[in-house]
Amino acid sequence: MxxxxxxxxxxxxxxxxxxxxxxxxxxxxxxxxxxxxxxxxxxxxxxxxxxxxxxxxxxxxxxxxxxxxxxxxxxxxxxxxxxxxxxxxxxxxxxxxxxxxxxxxxxxxxxxxxxxxxxxxxxxxxxxxxxxxxxxxxxxxxxxxxxxxxxxxxxxxxxxxxxxxxxxxxxxxxxxxxxxxxxxxxxxxxxxxxxxxxxxxxxxxxxxxxxxxxxxxxxxxxxxxxxxxxxxxxxxxxxxxxxxxxxxxxxxxxxxxxxxMEQLPDFLQRKREVAAHYHEAFAEYEVAFQQLTPGTDSNYWHSAMLVDKSRSLIAGLAAENIETRPLWTPIHELPVFREDVYLTHENVSSQVSGRGIMLPCSTSITDEQLQRVSQAVGSLLNSIKN
Ligand SMILES: Cc1ncc(COP(=O)(O)O)c(C=O)c1O
Missing domain, CATH: 3.40.640.10 (Type I PLP-dependent aspartate aminotransferase-like (Major domain))
Known part of the structure; x- marks a missing residue:
């Protein structure tokens, strides 16, 4: 069958x-x-x-x-x-x-x-x-x-x-x-x-x-x-x-x-809806979203959040046919730039990168798909925590 x-x-x-x-x-x-x-x-x-x-x-x-x-x-x-x-x-x-x-x-x-x-x-x-x-x-x-x-x-x-x-x-x-x-x-x-x-x-x-x-x-x-x-x-x-x-x-x-460009206003609207969905869906979980700087009206190009054990979450979602990615590797960690100067006190970029996960956010994503993503993320977050 x-x-x-x-x-x-x-x-x-x-x-x-x-x-x-x-x-x-x-x-x-x-x-x-x-x-x-x-x-x-x-x-x-x-x-x-x-x-x-x-x-x-x-x-x-x-x-x-x-x-x-x-x-x-x-x-x-x-x-x-x-x-x-x-x-x-x-x-x-x-x-x-x-x-x-x-x-x-x-x-x-x-x-x-x-x-x-x-x-x-x-x-x-x-x-x-x-x-x-x-x-x-x-x-x-x-x-x-x-x-x-x-x-x-x-x-x-x-x-x-x-x-x-x-x-x-x-x-x-x-x-x-x-x-x-x-x-x-x-x-x-x-x-x-x-x-x-x-x-x-x-x-x-x-x-x-x-x-x-x-x-x-x-x-x-x-x-x-x-x-x-x-x-x-x-x-x-x-x-x-x-x-x-x-x-x-x-x-x-x-x-x-x-x-x-003719569709940009619609794309922006959908990106906003996608971001709002994730903010609401994960409000009760221990995750952190990017905070906007004062006066900024973001285009919400990419929905992302920080979470412990992000790599387990990414692997778990991949097993459910949901594509996610980590945030970028900090530049100072890449071989080409290792000898160059890095100004830092607490190496925040490595921490954020290590906890970051980029979530599905195509402008063509359907409400049903969004629901499926947030349900899968929610149950994986619960099981990873325990
Ligand atoms: C922050 C940033 N800078 C530069 C680029 C480079 O753009 P492109 O891939 O069109 O060369 C990208 C995109 O991929 C980017 O995300």
């Missing part, structure tokens, strides 16, 4: 139920593949929505960070402050430029870069001169700071911008996962010098692979477009006036992005 196996509930899958196919077919039919009207339209949609003066479509969120750091003036040998708990791309982008990340531990409640540690480090371990801000120990320049708006929660930008101004640091916001999140009416990625976004397939909107750079600065926007087009400085001749990249977002993928 055939046994019934319930469908897998995926962690976070793309939702392509709008005009994606129609717009992508139009892009292909137009024969404009590298650039074209959908790319311009997607950039305008993002600019309108976020309030950024300029939005530049780019091949992915990692290349967006690499270019944004270049635009911010980060050079070989520089130091860049990054949160210790983030997806590895944030720190990788710093390394690509020959610079070195300084990992900063996170706040135990918001899970974002601990700004007290940033301030303490800059006040007590650096000096400034006309060339910028330098580490007292090794005299390397600290050029930039990358706040990461993890899971849709936004770093306290007024405070961070104040610190950055005092110590002459450029602020590059990694808003890869926070499209749709606002703080005091400002969209994530629009408070610093530059912001970056990702549209990979697990993000709130997707272009399969893609990203964007956001800025209010005309000169930086122009240079961003130049750098991502191999720094080509002549319309027809192959003249390239600096080291450039082939990082443009292509027209058919931007077409997918246009269709996704």
């Amino acid at each position: 055939e046994t019934y196996s319930p469908p897998v509930i995926p962690l976070c899958e793309p939702n392509l139920n709008g005009r994606e196919k129609q717009y992508m077919a139009e892009a292909v039919d137009s024969n404009w593949l590298s650039g074209g009207s959908f790319l311009r339209r997607f950039e305008h949609q993002l600019a309108d929505y976020t309030g950024a003066k300029h939005v530049i479509g780019i091949s992915n969120g990692t290349s967006a960070l690499q270019v944004a750091l270049t635009l911010a003036g980060v050079e070989r040998g520089d130091l860049v402050l990054v949160p210790d708990l983030t997806f590895v791309a944030t720190a990788n982008a710093v390394k690509y430029l020959g610079a070195t990340p300084i990992m900063v531990d996170i706040d135990p409640h918001t899970w974002l870069m601990n700004l007290d540690l940033v301030q303490d480090f800059l006040e007590n371990h650096t000096y400034q001169n006309s060339g910028g801000c330098f580490h007292r120990k090794n005299h390397r320049r600290i050029k930039a700071v990358i706040p990461v708006h993890l899971l849709g929660n936004i770093c306290e930008m007024d405070r961070l911008n104040g610190i950055a101004e005092q110590f002459a640091l450029a602020v590059v916001e990694d808003a890869a996962c926070s499209l749709g999140a606002f703080q005091n009416s400002r969209h994530s990625g629009t408070s610093g010098l530059l912001g970056t976004m990702s549209f990979n397939s697990n993000k709130i909107i997707t272009t399969a692979g893609g990203g964007a750079i956001l800025t209010h600065n005309d000169t930086l926007a122009k240079r961003a477009r130049h750098l991502i087009t191999q720094a080509k400085s002549h319309l027809t001749e192959y003249i390239h006036d600096e080291l450039g990249y082939n990082f443009r977002l292509v027209n058919p993928l931007a077409a997918m992005g246009c269709a996704q």
